[in-house]
Amino acid sequence: MIKSTTIVRLVDKLPLSASVDDSQQPNELAKYTTEEKEIIRKLTDTAEPRASIESGPYTHHYLIAHGVIYITIAERSYPRKLAFTYLDDLDREFIASYGHRIESSDLRPFAFINFENFIQKTKRVYDDTRTSVNLDKLNAELQDVTRVMTKNIEDLLYRGDSLDRMTNLSSSLRAESSKYRKAAKKINFDALLRQYAPVAGVSLIFVFLIWWIFLR
Template structure:
């Protein structure tokens, strides 16, 4: 299930909004919330736009959209596709409601009113079985189009990121490299297919050309 939600501005790590968590949740997620704040301070324009980060028995999923990062702390077993569908819903509504005010926000949690939407959306996604059915089709379509396969979203370990020198930026560079190599492979495959087609149909085309040329010479 979705345990907690946080929204930060990437440029300076300012917290913009968050879910209202009960005392038990606050106690259970002290470490994960602190880690989320540290991660946001390390994010840049080159950071991976979507990532899942393992932290103990929980997973922190984040979505980076227009200099705002949306984080959800979920149980480790919670479906990743639903987690990103949830974050996508939050990002759309937050941008729709506060887009013109985000850059000028100058105090923490100045969009407290958004916690109502967070709470309502969290309830829809609490049960993975019902959430799969109730998630808007537009969100699922977007995930299928933009993210294609959530299993391809980078997964990192929190200790590697915070204490062993790993970087969210390097993840972005790796992702870009993979995309570049994939594009090269597709171009090469198209060239091979084109060459194969030419080899297959060139003799037929040649015969047809000479047939037309002969008929034109013979009758015209």
């Protein structure tokens, strides 16, 4: 489960928006929010654009994009891929809503606190176990595709006659491709002749008549 989220301007660490801590005990996250502030303080434009930092039962996940730091505290068991998909969604909406104002020099702390409504709605979606199950299913499908592709590549590379066969096939394909291009050019030329030959014939007859009548 995602516990809290903070959005900060990268260049000067100005807080732009944040979610209310999801905690029944006010001091439960105090230690980890202090750690979060230290992480934010150390991040620069040369830092890794996304990373996860484990701390006790929680993990800090952060994303740097478009001059903004998005950082969240989540339970350690919460899927990392899901956490970054959540942060990507926040970035997409935040930039669409406030991207033109991020670099303003007169911004006050938490100038976009209303964005907290979107954070909370998105957090509820990503805390839904069905979202995690769907993502795991998608990852499994992608892994299946990768395994099939890997198997096909291995079949080509390690089958006894694979490389010779690939070379022969490649040569045949090049020869067929060359024949196809020549045939296509001939067909196109014949089509042009059929299309424009009557017009050219009529034009020649017209020119001949003009010459015969007026210039002869």
